[in-house]
Amino acid sequence: MSTLALAFDLGGTELRGALVERSGDVIARVSAPTMSGAGSEAVIGQIIALAGTLLAEHPQAKVVGIGMCAPGPLDPKAGIVIGPPTLAGWHNVPLIDILSRQFGLPVRLENDANAAALGEWRFGAGRGSGSLVFVTVSTGIGGGVVADGHIYHGRRGLAAEIGHMTITGEGERCFCGAVGCFEAVASGTALGRRATKLTTAGDGSLLRRLSNDGDVSARHVVEAARAGDVSALELVAAEAKWLGIGFTNLLHLYSPDLIVMGGGLSNGFDLLAPTIRATVEQRAMQAYRDVPIVPAELGDRAGLVGAASLILWEGEPGTALAMVQDDETKSGAGGKAGAREASQG
Amino acid sequence: MSTLALAFDLGGTELRGALVERSGDVIARVSAPTMSGAGSEAVIGQIIALAGTLLAEHPQAKVVGIGMCAPGPLDPKAGIVIGPPTLAGWHNVPLIDILSRQFGLPVRLENDANAAALGEWRFGAGRGSGSLVFVTVSTGIGGGVVADGHIYHGRRGLAAEIGHMTITGEGERCFCGAVGCFEAVASGTALGRRATKLTTAGDGSLLRRLSNDGDVSARHVVEAARAGDVSALELVAAEAKWLGIGFTNLLHLYSPDLIVMGGGLSNGFDLLAPTIRATVEQRAMQAYRDVPIVPAELGDRAGLVGAASLILWEGEPGTALAMVQDDETKSGAGGKAGAREASQG
Numbered sequence: 001m002s003t004l005a006l007a008f009d010l011g012g013t014e015l016r017g018a019l020v021e022r023s024g025d026v027i028a029r030v031s032a033p034t035m036s037g038a039g040s041e042a043v044i045g046q047i048i049a050l051a052g053t054l055l056a057e058h059p060q061a062k063v064v065g066i067g068m069c070a071p072g073p074l075d076p077k078a079g080i081v082i083g084p085p086t087l088a089g090w091h092n093v094p095l096i097d098i099l100s101r102q103f104g105l106p107v108r109l110e111n112d113a114n115a116a117a118l119g120e121w122r123f124g125a126g127r128g129s130g131s132l133v134f135v136t137v138s139t140g141i142g143g144g145v146v147a148d149g150h151i152y153h154g155r156r157g158l159a160a161e162i163g164h165m166t167i168t169g170e171g172e173r174c175f176c177g178a179v180g181c182f183e184a185v186a187s188g189t190a191l192g193r194r195a196t197k198l199t200t201a202g203d204g205s206l207l208r209r210l211s212n213d214g215d216v217s218a219r220h221v222v223e224a225a226r227a228g229d230v231s232a233l234e235l236v237a238a239e240a241k242w243l244g245i246g247f248t249n250l251l252h253l254y255s256p257d258l259i260v261m262g263g264g265l266s267n268g269f270d271l272l273a274p275t276i277r278a279t280v281e282q283r284a285m286q287a288y289r290d291v292p293i294v295p296a297e298l299g300d301r302a303g304l305v306g307a308a309s310l311i312l313w314e315g316e317p318g319t320a321l322a323m324v325q326d327d328e329t330k331s332g333a334g335g336k337a338g339a340r341e342a343s344q345g
Numbered sequence: 346m347s348t349l350a351l352a353f354d355l356g357g358t359e360l361r362g363a364l365v366e367r368s369g370d371v372i373a374r375v376s377a378p379t380m381s382g383a384g385s386e387a388v389i390g391q392i393i394a395l396a397g398t399l400l401a402e403h404p405q406a407k408v409v410g411i412g413m414c415a416p417g418p419l420d421p422k423a424g425i426v427i428g429p430p431t432l433a434g435w436h437n438v439p440l441i442d443i444l445s446r447q448f449g450l451p452v453r454l455e456n457d458a459n460a461a462a463l464g465e466w467r468f469g470a471g472r473g474s475g476s477l478v479f480v481t482v483s484t485g486i487g488g489g490v491v492a493d494g495h496i497y498h499g500r501r502g503l504a505a506e507i508g509h510m511t512i513t514g515e516g517e518r519c520f521c522g523a524v525g526c527f528e529a530v531a532s533g534t535a536l537g538r539r540a541t542k543l544t545t546a547g548d549g550s551l552l553r554r555l556s557n558d559g560d561v562s563a564r565h566v567v568e569a570a571r572a573g574d575v576s577a578l579e580l581v582a583a584e585a586k587w588l589g590i591g592f593t594n595l596l597h598l599y600s601p602d603l604i605v606m607g608g609g610l611s612n613g614f615d616l617l618a619p620t621i622r623a624t625v626e627q628r629a630m631q632a633y634r635d636v637p638i639v640p641a642e643l644g645d646r647a648g649l650v651g652a653a654s655l656i657l658w659e660g661e662p663g664t665a666l667a668m669v670q671d672d673e674t675k676s677g678a679g680g681k682a683g684a685r686e687a688s689q690g
Contacts, residue, residue: 073632130500131499147497147499152492152497152599154476154492154599154601155475155601155636157600158632158633159598159599160598160600161597161600161633162598164597164630165594165597166512166513166593166628167512167525168514168525169513169514169515170514177627178593178627245511248511249511249594252506252507252509253504253505253507253510253598253599254497254499254504255498255499255500255501255502255503255504256499256500257500282522282523283511283522283523285521287427287501287503288503291500
């Protein structure tokens with residue numbers, strides 16, 4: 001059996017684990033509802049239990065390390081989860097320390113948007129590109145930037161907090177306290193809110209019929225737009241315009257080779273794309289207009305395989321892969337990844 | 346005499362040349378009004394003439410290469426000036442090729458804001474920091490990002506086009522065609538325009554007296570604010586608020602160790618700072634609020650010494666400095682810069 005990483009994607013609602021090959025293939029997956037109100041010890045217990053399940057199912061697995069992603073803010077270098085709003089009782093939890101002691105394996109930690117960016121870059125929509133900006137649009141908006149083969153971290157790993165980039169002076173106040181955040185006007189939540197405002201329970205509109213006369217969600221808007229509903233199509237166009245304004249900023253600021261859009265709303269990417277594109281063409285300076293904007297390819301695997309790649313693909317001496325490769329080189333089986341290592345080292 | 350670089354800062358109005366030491370000290374300077382309407386050949390002739398003047402004055406100078414900065418868009422890797430709006434007749438000029446053939450020396454090219462960012466990082470307000478965002482606020486707004494010891498280039502060297510980041514939906518249309526660009530609301534030009542609108546020729550206001558009843562400029566606003574003029578102080582506060590909104594975005598997007606503000610308007614930095622700071626405290630997420638925002642230190646030398654450092658400080662084998670250091674190492678005089686090379690290599 002080939003070299004594997006244990007990978008975990010710790011979300012506010014779901015905890016996912018997997019065994020991932022160097023190719024990015026997921027050979028086994030498990031998940032559990034995150035005990036997000038129960039504090040860090042309980043959740044770490046869940047991680048250990050899921051690891052046990054995976055390893056018991058694959059007793060021959062040659063696991064060389066653990067790649068983990070979690071919601072920010074977190075410090076990837078120090079390996080500390082600082083205090084994600086979606087996980088109660090997590091305050092400066094030294095997750096790398098805890099897990100590496102538990103398993104006796106190297107552990108790498110990354111925030112979830114960065115891990116997904118890395119996953120899409122190495123195995124998904126960004127394969128072969130030199131750099132990309134990954135944007136996840138769902139409840140909120142998050143992002144990750146890969147440039148020169150690395151995640152762009154910035155001070156304390158806090159770069160690419162793109163959801164809280166101010167792009168307008170209008171709209172509802174963001175949960176962060178400011179007005180005009182990209183997230184506040186362009187997230188799936190914002191789209192759902194606009195759809196809910198536009199309609200009323202019992203008005204017979206398709207949007208309200210899809211939502212059973214409850215609050216309308218972004219998913220309902222996309223569904224209604226697919227059915228040709230005029231209000232929904234207008235809402236989609238307005239949403240795409242906000243996304244286009246935000247993406248134009250990302251082009252001007254990071255100048256990536258491409259932008260990859262993931263998250264729940266990327267299910268409606270084909271509907272959003274024409275107005276996103278038109279907005280970018282209208283607002284971006286000439287030299288940035290031909291940059292591809294594409295949907296993510298890996299869905300909810302992006303974070304897992306990106307996190308795994310932190311163990312399996314990093315080139316620095318002393319990482320799990322480098323150690324494995326030293327062994328393999330000694331036994332005369334360097335292979336393709338070995339060549340990649342050499343070119344990255 | 347120590348190792349030197351020839352450095353040039355090609356601006357739309359002035360062409361500046363210098364001999365720069367590895368320490369960042371400028372040992373000789375020359376300048377000429379740029380023949381900006383006369384096409385690239387004429388201006389390259391000016392560069393060659395200024396180089397001749399500098400070298401004639403310092404016949405013993407051990408010049409190891411030429412560092413050059415020019416207005417964007419340009420491609421620093423390919424060494425091509427693509428077509429700056431302030432220089433007529435420059436279209437895809439292979440400046441590195443031309444100058445290296447002319448002088449038989451290694452030539453490096455960088456856009457002016459990036460070179461200034463590098464200058465401030467290596468020799469100015471950002472000395473010792475791991476990363477910085479440099480923002481130049483004058484007629485327009487430009488920027489450069491240094492992270493992990495390098496300029497953040499992005500595709501075709503086009504990253505950090507921060508002047509055309511959309512931050513609002515209001516204000517006058519930017520020359521780029523969009524509404525709400527950082528530059529359109531927060532440049533010195535925008536400040537002057539607001540001051541001009543607020544007053545009328547002959548109204549006896551201090552702003553109009555300073556401008557001799559002509560259009561009011563940012564410089565007049567700063568001068569009037571220093572004298573305690575209430576209208577000017579309000580204009581300064583409004584300007585600082587826009588700067589604070591833009592700087593907050595830069596914190597969220599790049600997470601630098603510090604922001605350095607240069608350009609003409611940085612002459613009023615002390616007046617602007619309190620409201621910039623208050624705006625950042627109000628709008629930035631907690632983890633970014635303690636990042637220092639400081640004025641540039643090098644004034645109009647920043648681009649020159651930054652460009653020179655491309656020749657004198659870069660660590661890649663094969664660059665001018667590496668070659669010189671190979672010689673020095675052979676003769677047993679590696680020194681401090683040699684140690685830095687080793688740690689970067």
